[in-house]
Amino acid sequence: MAAEANISSRKSNKSRRETAVQGTNDSSIVSKCSTAACGYYKDPFLHHFVSKISRRAPLIHRGYYIRAVAFDRIMKNFLTQHRGFKKQIISLGCGFDSSYFRLKTADLLENTDFYEIDFPDLVRRKRLLIENTEALNSLIEKVEGKPLSPHLELSCVGYHLLGIDLTQLNTLEAALKMCGLNFEHPTFLFSECVMTYMTRRCSTELVKWAAETFENAVFAMYEQINPDDAFGLFMQNHFHSIGSPLKCINSFPSLDAQVKRFHNTGWAWCEALDMNTFYYQCIPSEEQQRIESLEAFDEYEELNLKYSHYFILTASTSKQSTSLISEDVTVQYPSFSQPISDAFTLTLAPSEHQSVRRFGHSTALVNGRYAITTGGFGEIDGRHQRLAEITITDVDTLMSYHVLTSSPDVQYSRMHHVSASLRDGTVYLVGGRQSPYFMCSQILKLRLHISCDQPNISCGESQNFERAPQESEEREIHSRNGLQNMNSEESHVAESKHCSKSEENYSEKPHADSCATVADSAIDLSKDICDLKICDSNVSAEINSRLGGSVGDGGPGASNISSQFRQCWDFDLGQLEVDVVSQTGDLPQERWRHGLVTVDSHGKEKLFLYGGKTKSGGVLDDCFLFDPDSAEWHKLSCGGELPGPRHSHCLSFWCGQVVLTGGLDASHTPVGAVHVLDLTTMTWRTMDLQGSLYPRYSHTAHVSGDNMILVGGVNLHHPPPGVGVLCLKTRVAQEFSLPKQKKDSLLMFHRHSSLQTNPDQVIVFGGGGNCFSFGTHLNRTPVMLDISQCLSLKE
The missing domain is CATH 3.40.50.150 (Vaccinia Virus protein VP39)
Structure with missing residues (x-):
């Protein structure tokens, strides 16, 4: 009887497996029918095999088309x-x-x-x-x-x-x-x-x-x-x-x-x-x-x-003189040198801190300590959706605090936008989309006010968030992709000294927007705003006036920019203030998947924007400078070896120059070239690289001394890129492969954001995507990347 039961069990299991495999046919035929109905190919018979026609996502259509x-x-x-x-x-x-x-x-x-x-x-x-x-x-x-x-x-x-x-x-x-x-x-x-x-x-x-x-x-x-x-x-x-x-x-x-x-x-x-x-x-x-x-x-x-x-x-079964797949096309296989393995380590934040789960978002670092993550696609109450929620992460403790924003007048929920921070702690959100059919036109200006009554947070200027002065200065420099507080002439002097890591002692004093400045200003109003959840422009103006120009204003009297709308949001650490900026000048076309970086232009902080995608699907090749003081855009006319149309790329700032890495070109093909723009002459050049640097897009990039660190991304080949290190001075590059994946904590390094908090560490926030018809994957982050060995091997 036992033997018969075992046989019966095996047959039952086999039958269930066969039924499940046959079920893949039912799903597949619906997808094929939807693909044909949308015009990808002609097949007038597929719909006869489908009981109910359902439209699939464009991603699934392209998968079945090929x-x-x-x-x-x-x-x-x-x-x-x-x-x-x-x-x-x-x-x-x-x-x-x-x-x-x-x-x-x-x-x-x-x-x-x-x-x-x-x-x-x-x-x-x-x-x-x-x-x-x-x-x-x-x-x-x-x-x-x-x-x-x-x-x-x-x-x-x-x-x-x-x-x-x-x-x-x-x-x-x-x-x-x-x-x-x-x-x-x-x-x-x-x-x-x-x-x-x-x-x-x-x-x-x-x-x-x-x-x-x-x-x-x-x-x-x-x-x-x-x-x-x-x-x-x-x-x-x-x-x-x-x-x-x-x-x-x-x-x-x-x-x-x-x-x-x-x-x-x-x-x-x-x-x-x-x-x-x-x-x-x-x-x-x-x-x-x-x-x-x-x-x-x-x-x-x-x-x-x-x-x-x-x-x-x-x-x-017989030799073929021609390919049956590629017809007369000779397929070219790229030749890449093997990346170095086991050169960097990944450390996940404790499970209780793995709360930044989204992709297509943006993250900026304020005061060397607080990561402000905005927008993206994630999960709320078990539902996947675009997020209006703003997450603030203390990079020292990895604790995250969520600000549940909501307003019909402010474009909080957006994807594939970019954000950049200034030395005074102001963060600007530029571009993005709410859907492929609805672009975001608003620039949001974010300012963080930290309250001094928070546990484990010191507000005295000398203590500076319980960090040694040198560490604070390193954080400030790395948070701004290597942007130095210097004018153009000083930038060229620094470049003549090679801008080398060994010569950089990170001796700059922190900007006046240290934690003490933020917190001391905010605490004066703690009694007035302790119960405030949202404030209109008038209330915000009163707060701003009493703060005397807080974080993001550049000090008293500097807040002359017209704000279309202002909101203030309380959270566990203090308050987040959001302005919708009234833009002037050569307004850029609405776009997403563009690049943005804070630069020093003639001794003044500005935002540099390049490329992106348009609502019509076009890929842009224009560039602009945005003046935070006047909220004015200036379209630039550049010469030299132009990068051409680009989206999903990265921009960084190094020694008076903008460095453009990766991205997709007008045909949506990944690019491996590195382009450099001299902001003094407004001339582009293509960097002549040595070694190995993969084409990639949807990656992140950071400058540490003379080294450019590229994190993750996607290209056309396997395996996906890990960490690339490029010495901007010698132009020598090297690739380092991702560690072996763990089945219970998969990490996809694309559509993520990252911050370099010290020379040897990068913190990754979010990442993932809608994985064809297999479901949506959201990385559990933050994740710390120790890249010290990559830098030492590179040298």
């Missing part, structure tokens, strides 16, 4: 290659695929027999749909008489539908023979995300069986690879959670492993491309532009990560 285009190209190349001969096409794990009906109406199946194979229950459902749908039933001509095989659900002239488990190879071969398949005729076999659900042994036996059984065959396969990075692990977790684990992905984790498997099982020729390579090198630019124009899109990171984790493979 899959359909790849198979369509390979299949048509096969049919063309064997024109005039009797041919056979076998769909392994066909699901509700409509390829037969699409090719039939296009008159491409002349002298061709089409066989579809999948689980018996699924093909039974497909047969009923075909028989009860006139548009489908009219394209088949049933063969009268008794079925030749009990596995044959539908037998038609040129079309056969069989219900067989693909692990039962003897049954499969026998059923195909009974249907009239000829193993000597040219045969095209293909599978879409099928063998990855099979065990390593079963899937390899299927590949080997096809090579040994067919005399002249081509095999095409589309599946997942690269299981070990954060995206790969998240992808695996998704399929495991729905009961259809990717059993084969860890056995053949790379393109090389997949190709090697086919060679080892008897295939004479094999090629494989990841989908980034296929899209960018095998899809004509005109077609790429058409796809870009179909619908608003802003998930480049997840698209490139998804494409790098899927591949298309073709194999042949």
Whole structure:
């Protein structure tokens, strides 16, 4: 009885797994139908296999588009290659695929027999749909008489539908023979995300069986690879959670492993491309532009990560003189030197402090101690949404405090904006979007007032937040990406001294906006505003007047900028004041995914803006200076080696120059070049790099002495970038790989923000994204990166 129970249990488990795998077909066909309905490709038959049409997200559309285009190209190349001969096409794990009906109406199946194979229950459902749908039933001509095989659900002239488990190879071969398949005729076999659900042994036996059984065959396969990075692990977790684990992905984790498997099982020729390579090198630019124009899109990171984790493979039993995938295009594989591994460590904040969970946000450092994180996409009360909440993190204690802002008049909830801080502690928020169709036009000016009655916070000027003066000065310098308190002439003098780290003793005195200034001003009003949750412009003006020009005002009498709207928000540490700034001058076009950095221009602090994306989808190449005192924009006219259109890049300031790293160009291709703008001559030049620096975008960048630190990002290749270090003086670069991911604390280093709080440490806030159809991942942060070894190895 026990043995029978065990057998019954195994059968039940197997049945559940098969049902879960079949469930992926139902989800997939809805996505394919939505993709076709939105104009990505033409397929008038998919909707017949869907009970209810649902529109999917643009990211999912692009994922299914590339899959359909790849198979369509390979299949048509096969049919063309064997024109005039009797041919056979076998769909392994066909699901509700409509390829037969699409090719039939296009008159491409002349002298061709089409066989579809999948689980018996699924093909039974497909047969009923075909028989009860006139548009489908009219394209088949049933063969009268008794079925030749009990596995044959539908037998038609040129079309056969069989219900067989693909692990039962003897049954499969026998059923195909009974249907009239000829193993000597040219045969095209293909599978879409099928063998990855099979065990390593079963899937390899299927590949080997096809090579040994067919005399002249081509095999095409589309599946997942690269299981070990954060995206790969998240992808695996998704399929495991729905009961259809990717059993084969860890056995053949790379393109090389997949190709090697086919060679080892008897295939004479094999090629494989990841989908980034296929899209960018095998899809004509005109077609790429058409796809870009179909619908608003802003998930480049997840698209490139998804494409790098899927591949298309073709194999042949005979040598091929030309590629079936890339047609006449010669695929160029980039050559990168291997990054140095185990060179930096990650330390997660204690679980009770891991509260900054969002992406597409921005973070700025105030007074060397407080990180102000604004906007982004995250989770509130179990719901994923754009955030209006502002988070203030004490970088010493890693405690975070959340300010729940809300106003119909202020654009708090925004994504892909940028923020920058001034020496006086003022933070400016510029640009961003609330949706791909609604841009943010407001500039927000944030000022933080810390109350002295907070525990563990000292307000005396000499104590300076309980830090030694030198540490405070280091924090101030690093919080501003290396911006020195000097005029242009002093900047050039510093540059002539090489601006080297060894010569920098961080001897500048902190600006007058130290904690004592902030807190002492705020405490005077503590009785008046202790119960205040929000104040209008008049109340704020009174507070501002009594503070005598607090943080962000640059001192008494400096607050002459017209404010359209002002709000004040109390939180556990004190108060956050927000102004909507009245802008003047050459107002920039509304944009998101742009770059912004605080610079020293003729001895005065200003904000430098470059590039970004527009509502219409265009990529900008313009640049502006913003004067915080007058709130006036000035459009710049620059010469030299212009960077060109760019978005999702980073801007930094070093020795009187703006340094632009990475980003996506007008064709949304990652850029590896580093561009430098001399603010005195307004001339761009391209830095001649030595060593290895990956193309990347959606990264963060910091200047430490002469070193540029690039954190994370995305490109078209695997694995994703870790930390890049570039010596701006010698132009020598080196890449350092990310540590091995932990399954219970995945970290995706894109759409994040980061701050360099001392020369050896970077703190990362947020990051993650909407990972295709697998769900949304939000990093648990803050996370500390110890980069001391990277800097020492670089030197």
